[in-house]
Amino acid sequence: MSAPNKSYDPVEVEALKPEEITRMRDEALAAFAAADDLEELREVKVAHTGDRSPLALANREIGALPPHAKADAGKRVGGARGEVGRALKVRQEELEAERDARVLVEEAVDVTLPHDRAPAGARHPLTTLSERIEDIFVAMGYEVAEGPEIEAEWFNFDALNFPPDHPARAMQDTFFVAGPDTAAGRGATKQTETGIVLRTHTSPVQIRSMLDREPPLYVVCPGRVYRTDELDATHTPVFTQVELLAVDEGLTMADLKGTMDHMVQALFGEGTRTRLRPNFFPFTEPSAEMDMQCYVCRGDSVGNPDRPCRTCSSEGWIELGGCGMVNPRVLTACGVDPDKYSGFAFGFGIERMLMFRHNVEDMRDMVEGDVRFTRPFGMEI
Structure with missing residues (x-):
């Protein structure tokens, strides 16, 4: 019985080639450096360190290699992912420092200003x-x-002894909201069926x-x-x-x-x-x-x-x-x-x-x- 042929490599994975790993790493480092604020950095972080990032997908391909090739590929991918993680942390600290410095300037409060610049009001x-x-x-x-x-005419006029033809009922003196027909259509009572006014x-x-x-x-x-x-x-x-x-x-x-x-x-x-x-x-x-x-x-x-x-x-x-x-x-x-x-x-x-x-x-x-x-x-x- 012959020993296993360890030199035979039945699979050649393109994503695990040294030049590909280097390219993925460099793209991630360049993306981190180009991020101008924390929002952009969060977007490129997902693209280059998330579960669907190129280096993460390459790491999954290591299982397709023969046993003797897995260690070398793992070192290359792990080293690249480590560099990407460290670069991300450094860039995040830089952007957070820039944000904090900007907030201190933009939201600064001059405590020497008069405290009563807003005039006080008063009850009417x-x-x-x-x-x-x-x-x-x-x-x-x-x-x-x-x-x-908003009152019924009965309360506003009739109960107060205003006759139906009294001038105060006229449109030139009173704001009418609804007439008698409208009020009756709403199921009005005897007291409210005369109409509705302000x-x-x-x-x-x-x-x-x-x-x-x-x-x-x-x-x-x-x-x-x-x-x-x-x-x-x-x-x-x-x-x-x-x-x-x-x-x-x-x-x-x-x-x-x-x-x-x-x-x-x-x-x-x-x-x-x-x-x-x-x-x-x-x-x-x-x-x-x-x-x-x-x-x-x-x-x-x-x-x-x-x-x-x-x-x-x-x-x-x-x-x-x-x-x-x-x-x-x-x-x-x-x-x-x-x-x-x-x-x-x-x-x-x-x-x-x-x-x-x-x-x-x-x-x-x-x-x-x-x-x-x-x-x-x-x-x-």
Whole structure:
């Protein structure tokens, strides 16, 4: 029996030739050197050191060689892969050092710069004034009530004794969202089948409060309202109202007058007087316009050309808002017995109140969002 022929090589593997191994190594080293950042280096790393890289595939071909040739081929492939691994590590360290140096420059923070270059803002004065008015009435035992800004006509008009042909219902005064036919198609109830509008006042909140609660009832209702007004110095299509409703046994106009006097003095100082002038509103009877004494001249400018007052135009009084005793028809619509209970209500615009208190001449300043307008009012807590 003859010995095995170790010199016979039945397989010649092209990928394991010395010149091929050298070429693969040199291509990997050149690719690493050409990578300009870590992202590119990660891409070429997979191409030259991954499982499908040329040197990895060549390493798999070693098994096809005869036993005596495997050791030499393994040394060549292993040496080349070792050089590639070391070159990769060196290049990665170089690129990481370059990245860290660049980050230090690009993201450097100059701690000598002023720390307050970003100007501080402030809460909007309409918000702080509205909350201050709420606090006045909450301290008197009232409850803050809210309601939807998209409202059914029944709540906005019908329940408040506005007849169907009242001018306030017209398109030139009210934003209509849906007509009666559309509302009825949505499965509306008797209270909502008249249509849907953007509320023109916060009085619908009073109606909802009377429907949801049993008397006695004391609520204050702030919120945004909508009317088709042009935006100018004294008007805006979106503004803020606050209304008050009290329903109890034995309430009179004297209770209304005393409540209003307390609010005015809390906002404008002790001794500020008010007066009532007869007027008409569908939802109150009797109704009145309420004026407050000018808080600047205290009436001294009236008939005195030497002391003119811009705030009240030397009339001595400033119109504040509408008020009156709740119309019995409104109480009946809400299920309240008008023979047992009476109530009073009043409402006014907070924008107008802000103009009075702080001599704001243009209502557009309140809605433009300029921090130069809000910052002088500061932050009230």
